[in-house]
Amino acid sequence: MASPQDHAYHLLNEYSNGFMVSQVLFAACELGVFDLLAEAPEPLDSAAVVARLGTSSHGTELLLDTCASLKLLKVEVRGGKAFYQNTELSSTYLSRGSPVSQRNMLLYTARTTYRCWGHLAEAVREGKNQYLQAFGVPSEELFSAIYRSEGERLRFTRGLQEVWSVCGRSVLAAFDLSQFPLICDLGGGGGALARECVSLYPACKVTVFDTPQVVRLAKEHCSLLEEGRLGFCEGDFFKDPLPEADLYILARILHDWTDDKCSGLLQRIRRTCKPAEHVVALT
Ligand SMILES: C[S@@+](CC[C@H](N)C(=O)[O-])C[C@H]1O[C@@H](n2cnc3c(N)ncnc32)[C@H](O)[C@@H]1O
Numbered sequence: 001m002a003s004p005q006d007h008a009y010h011l012l013n014e015y016s017n018g019f020m021v022s023q024v025l026f027a028a029c030e031l032g033v034f035d036l037l038a039e040a041p042e043p044l045d046s047a048a049v050v051a052r053l054g055t056s057s058h059g060t061e062l063l064l065d066t067c068a069s070l071k072l073l074k075v076e077v078r079g080g081k082a083f084y085q086n087t088e089l090s091s092t093y094l095s096r097g098s099p100v101s102q103r104n105m106l107l108y109t110a111r112t113t114y115r116c117w118g119h120l121a122e123a124v125r126e127g128k129n130q131y132l133q134a135f136g137v138p139s140e141e142l143f144s145a146i147y148r149s150e151g152e153r154l155r156f157t158r159g160l161q162e163v164w165s166v167c168g169r170s171v172l173a174a175f176d177l178s179q180f181p182l183i184c185d186l187g188g189g190g191g192a193l194a195r196e197c198v199s200l201y202p203a204c205k206v207t208v209f210d211t212p213q214v215v216r217l218a219k220e221h222c223s224l225l226e227e228g229r230l231g232f233c234e235g236d237f238f239k240d241p242l243p244e245a246d247l248y249i250l251a252r253i254l255h256d257w258t259d260d261k262c263s264g265l266l267q268r269i270r271r272t273c274k275p276a277e278h279v280v281a282l283t
Contacts, residue, residue, distance in 0.1 A: 027063060028067050073085065115134040131145035157214060158190065161189070164196060178204065182245045187253045188208035209235065237268070242268060
């Protein structure tokens with residue numbers, strides 16, 4: 001029987017090696033392993049994966065086997081050869097073609113969040129985020145770091161939408177929003193939550209307010225715009241006039257800012273909201 005000391009040592013190893021599990025997931029996603037296996041008509045052996053992805057034989061074998069041990073892939077041995085296919089988890093959440101794919105969110109976590117977490121001790125020592133060390137931009141300018149290239153902006157915006165594709169409907173259904181004809185989603189990103197909102201509450205009109213660059217991206221793939229139930233407004237929610245609304249949604253916004261900035265933003269909303277008590281903060 002395992003002693004309490006064995007258990008503690010096991011836990012210690014789990015904690016200290018946890019980042020390797022994330023990296024296996026991120027690497028397989030980035031290399032397109034799950035997309036390739038989702039598109040293949042039958043399970044593939046590692047030589048076929050190597051040929052299609054252009055990766056090294058040894059590295060690919062190790063990655064595929066580790067994915068199998070993490071239940072991200074299924075493996076079947078035939079004629080002494082291993083053949084791999086996606087598990088339910090990876091075909092649902094990791095392959096590009098799935099309607100609830102989380103691929104962009106994972107890539108954002110890998111390229112942005114993970115790099116910042118590498119500086120956690122400094123963050124605690126200094127009491128501030130580590131975007132300067134990780135990306136060379138001042139820590140106050142959080143979104144300059146996240147949006148450091150057009151590709152990263154797109155990935156982040158798509159990643160946010162992917163999360164709502166899984167839980168947006170249940171979050172919005174937790175409140176009855178039908179009594180609010182005009183809703184404003186402040187910092188509404190690509191508009192996924194707003195789209196879900198107009199589909200759940202057909203009598204509501206929702207305006208997505210975000211920075212000009214994000215609004216431009218969001219408008220690119222939005223057929224609901226023509227129906228007039230979804231609108232976009234660009235600006236800076238700390239400075240520019242806010243669209244009038246009966247209800248303001250702040251989803252995953254307040255955690256980005258200092259208490260002073262949040263209290264300034266909430267005061268601005270309170271002055272514009274009619275009546276003033278309808279502010280929902282999902283953060
Ligand atoms: C963490 S994301 C959350 C997006 C969205 N609410 C969601 O839950 O998917 C924060 C959003 O705030 C936007 N944002 C950041 N600073 C802003 C500002 N000063 N004015 C308007 N939007 C801003 C970002 O572009 C981004 O879309």
